Amino acid sequence: MKIHELLHPKEQIIKIIDRIYKRGMTTTSGGNISIKDEDGNIWITPSAIDKGTLRTSDIVCIAENGAILGRHKPSSEFPFHKAIYDTRPDIKSVIHAHPPALVSFSIVHQIPNTNVIPQAKNICGPIGYAKYKLPGSDKLGDVIAAEFAKGFKAVIMENHGIVLGGTDMDDAYQRFETLEFCASALLYGQMVGTPNYLSDEDIQAFYDQVVALPEASQKAMYPSKERAKRAEICTIVKRACQQGLMTSSYGTVSVRWDKNDFLITPRDFSRWEIQLEDIVQIRDGEREKGKYPSRATAIHHEIYQRNPEVNSIIMTQSPYLMAFAITDTHLDVRTIPESWIFLQDLMAYPFGDHFINGNHTKLLEEAKPALIIKNDSVLITGDELLQTFDRLEVAEFSAKSLVMGASLGDLKPINDQQIQELKEKFL
Missing domain, CATH: 3.40.225.10 (Class II aldolase/adducin N-terminal domain)
Structure with missing residues (x-):
């Protein structure tokens, strides 16, 4: 059973942000998650609220008409979430975080090679790369949306982190977790040897x-x-x-x-x-x-x-x-x-x-x-x-x-x- 089939968007977001936080893939203040529902509303984590204690009542809704519904401000990174949704109608969920292994690639300006294990290539697909822009700015949204416009569902953000999209929350999280695992394996592999890669064949x-x-x-x-x-x-x-x-x-x-x-x-x-x-x-x-x-x-x-x-x-x-x-x-x-x-x-x-x-x-x-x-x-x-x-x-x-x-x-x-x-x- 996929979590999006029964749970409200607010409940889906809480379930996944809790999982990401407890697995050490984001910090108290870092990262944000959103879902675009069938009515065009965007549900997103709030700005400056502890990720370790979030409740469904903390999740913010930005209605299709732009109205903000909720008791908090939406995440400061809402502009690039909206830019992704506007660019890619097939994407219904977005995850942005600063997981350690992928941040390592981000700060050395490299993209992990997912040909290291079969399902990483299959699940993550090719990885995009967005140049650094001021967090929360429209320019950041522009460079990220430009990468998603090329067909990518995962984009390394230069000196920032990672952003991934999916057809639903399960799809986005699976891509996120798989890519962080792949990056971790590559980093640890380089500590003990030289990684070997698989061909597409x-x-x-x-x-x-x-x-x-x-x-x-x-x-x-x-x-x-x-x-x-x-x-x-x-x-x-x-x-x-x-x-x-x-x-x-x-x-x-x-x-x-x-x-x-x-x-x-x-x-x-x-x-x-x-x-x-x-x-x-x-x-x-x-x-x-x-x-x-x-x-x-x-x-x-x-x-x-x-x-x-x-x-x-x-x-x-x-x-x-x-x-x-x-x-x-x-x-x-x-x-x-x-x-x-x-x-x-x-x-x-x-x-x-x-x-x-x-x-x-x-x-x-x-x-x-x-x-x-x-x-x-x-x-x-x-x-x-x-x-x-x-x-x-x-x-x-x-x-x-x-x-x-x-x-x-x-x-x-x-x-x-x-x-x-x-x-x-x-x-």
């Missing part, structure tokens, strides 16, 4: 290779064991989003529930909004009637068939792990005992080895407990889903420590004798 191959499971002819049955697994998946997905281990545009979670049958998250859904009824049942190699599972369903299916001890899988992208996924730098988890015990020797596989095309046996049979797929994702397996999620957290923390420690010097790993002692005691 590589990205197209990713979408072309997706295996479509046949649809079940009968309506699915939902025994209590199955329903409990659905709730478990929803809880973990929400937790992963809150912790920055998953974005609205990427992340797949599955759980085995009966022999080789399993439950998996759907495709083309904001991970933030997934509900029990959105989870897709895979039974006897067929997808639940009327639903479309994750594009990664085929590889999950193969892993469950080949590895009976694996009962849950998470495929996701988190910024520090992806720093190693987009570079040739090895993620050595021999950092602290917990990291090695949970992850052992974390292997990396080339982009494309996860395509279900006959060349995937080694990856599938070594898919435990964790591996990296270059320029794509990290794949974590486990028994119970909470154990799998714990491994994901440990993996991301380990990667973060290595990225942060890169400025201090080379890793001094746990030695072979110490590893042997860990094997004897814990494995």
